[in-house]
Amino acid sequence: MLARTALRSVASTSRASAFSTSAARLTRVAVLGAGGGIGQPLSLLLKSDALVSSLSLYDIRGAPGVAADVSHIDTASEVNGYAADKIDEALEGAQVVVIPAGVPRKPGMTRDDLFNTNASIVRDLAASIGRVAPTAHILVISNPVNSTVPIVARTLEKAGVFDPKRVFGVTTLDVVRAARFTAGIAGVKPEQTPVTVVGGHSGATIVPLLSQNEHGKAISGDVYEKLVHRIQFGGDEVVKAKDGAGSATLSMAYAGAKFTNALLRGLNGEQGVITPTFVRSPLFEDKGVDFFSSLVELGPEGVQKILPLGQLSAEEQKLLDACLPELKKNIEKGLAFVA
Numbered sequence: 001m002l003a004r005t006a007l008r009s010v011a012s013t014s015r016a017s018a019f020s021t022s023a024a025r026l027t028r029v030a031v032l033g034a035g036g037g038i039g040q041p042l043s044l045l046l047k048s049d050a051l052v053s054s055l056s057l058y059d060i061r062g063a064p065g066v067a068a069d070v071s072h073i074d075t076a077s078e079v080n081g082y083a084a085d086k087i088d089e090a091l092e093g094a095q096v097v098v099i100p101a102g103v104p105r106k107p108g109m110t111r112d113d114l115f116n117t118n119a120s121i122v123r124d125l126a127a128s129i130g131r132v133a134p135t136a137h138i139l140v141i142s143n144p145v146n147s148t149v150p151i152v153a154r155t156l157e158k159a160g161v162f163d164p165k166r167v168f169g170v171t172t173l174d175v176v177r178a179a180r181f182t183a184g185i186a187g188v189k190p191e192q193t194p195v196t197v198v199g200g201h202s203g204a205t206i207v208p209l210l211s212q213n214e215h216g217k218a219i220s221g222d223v224y225e226k227l228v229h230r231i232q233f234g235g236d237e238v239v240k241a242k243d244g245a246g247s248a249t250l251s252m253a254y255a256g257a258k259f260t261n262a263l264l265r266g267l268n269g270e271q272g273v274i275t276p277t278f279v280r281s282p283l284f285e286d287k288g289v290d291f292f293s294s295l296v297e298l299g300p301e302g303v304q305k306i307l308p309l310g311q312l313s314a315e316e317q318k319l320l321d322a323c324l325p326e327l328k329k330n331i332e333k334g335l336a337f338v339a
C-alpha cells in the first residue's frame with residue numbers, strides 16, 4: 001500500500017515543465033554556481049517554473065551574463081545576476097537556494113576525488129546562507145553529495161541555524177535514470193517505471209528498489225545485475241562520453257528543476273508530494289549513518305515525513321548492506337572537515 005502510494009506520488013513529480021500556478025505562494029530562488037554547465041540550463045528551467053517569482057543567479061564567473069540572457073524569457077519572474085563579491089545581495093530574501101557550484105569529474109576520477117576542491121566551496125557558501133538567509137531551504141547538487149550535505153548541515157549547526165527539514169541532497173538524477181533505463185528494458189514508458197532509489201549518490205551507495213515497481217520486479221538475472229550497475233554508474237557513462245569536458249549537466253539541470261518544483265509544491269501546501277532525497281534521517285542512525293536518501297514527503301516546512309524503505313528483495317538487502325558502510329565513511333569525512 002505504502003509502496004503504491006509512494007510510486008504514484010513520485011510519478012506525479014515527473015511533469016517538470018507542467019508547473020502549477022494555482023494558489024501559489026511565490027518564491028525567491030537563488031542558484032549558486034549559475035554560470036556553470038548545470039547552473040545555466042537549471043536557471044533556464046527555473047525561469048519557466050511559475051512557482052518561482054524571483055531568480056537570483058550567483059557565480060564567481062559569468063552570472064550577470066546568464067541573468068541578462070535568461071531574463072528575456074517571457075515568464076513573469078524577475079531575474080538578477082550577481083558577481084563574485086555580491087553573495088550577500090544574491091542571498092537576500094532567498095527562500096530556496098540551489099547549489100551546483102564546484103568542479104565536475106574527469107574520466108578516471110571518483111566523486112570523492114572532488115572533495116578537496118568542493119568541500120571548502122560548499123562550506124563557505126553554506127556559511128553565507130546561514131548568515132544572510134538562515135531560514136532558506138538548501139538543495140545541494142555539488143559532489144560528492146554524500147559528504148557535501150553533511151558539510152552544509154554541520155556548517156549551519158555551528159552557526160546555530162541548522163534545521164534538518166531544510167537541507168536536501170539532490171539525488172533526483174538517480175531516480176530519473178532508474179526510470180528511464182528500466183522503461184527501456186521493460187519496453188514501456190518511463191512514467192510507468194518510477195523507481196525509488198535510496199542510500200546516497202555515488203556507486204555502491206546508490207540502491208535502486210526495483211522490486212517495488214511491477215516492471216522492475218519482473219527483471220532478473222544478468223539483465224537485473226546490468227541494470228543495477230547502470231543506475232549506480234550512470235554518471236560514469238556521461239563522464240566517459242564527454243571525454244574530459246565534464247559530467248552530466250543537462251540531465252542534471254532537468255533533475256534539479258524537477259526536485260526544486262517538487263519542493264516548491266510542498267512549500268505551497270500541495271499534499272502528497274513524495275520523492276527520494278538525501279536528508280538528515282533517523283532510518284539508519286543506529287548504524288551510525290545520519291544522512292540517508294529515501295522517499296520523503298515534502299510539505300510547507302520542507303521535510304514533512306521520512307518514509308520507511310518498505311519491502312526489500314534479497315538482492316536489494318545485499319545492495320543496502322554494501323551501501324551503509326561506504327555512506328557512513330563519506331558522511332564522517334564531510335562532518336570531520338567542518339569540525
Ligand SMILES: NC(=O)C1=CN([C@@H]2O[C@H](COP(=O)(O)OP(=O)(O)OC[C@H]3O[C@@H](n4cnc5c(N)ncnc54)[C@H](O)[C@@H]3O)[C@@H](O)[C@H]2O)C=CC1
Nearest residue numbers: 033035036037038059060101102103104141142143173252
Ligand atoms: N547531484 C548530482 O546528481 C550531480 C552533481 N554534479 C556536480 O555538480 C557540480 C557542478 O557541475 P558542473 O555545473 O558540470 O560544473 P561547472 O564547472 O560547469 O560549473 C560549476 C560552476 O561553479 C562555479 N563556482 C565555483 N566556485 C564557486 C563559488 N565559490 N561560488 C559560486 N560559484 C562557484 C564555477 O565558476 C562554475 O561556473 C559538480 O560538483 C558535479 O560533480 C553533477 C551532476 C550530477
Ligand SMILES: O=C([O-])CC(=O)C(=O)O
Nearest residue numbers: 105143173235236247248
Ligand atoms: O558522475 C558525476 O560526477 C556527476 C554525477 O553526480 C552524476 O552524473 O550522477
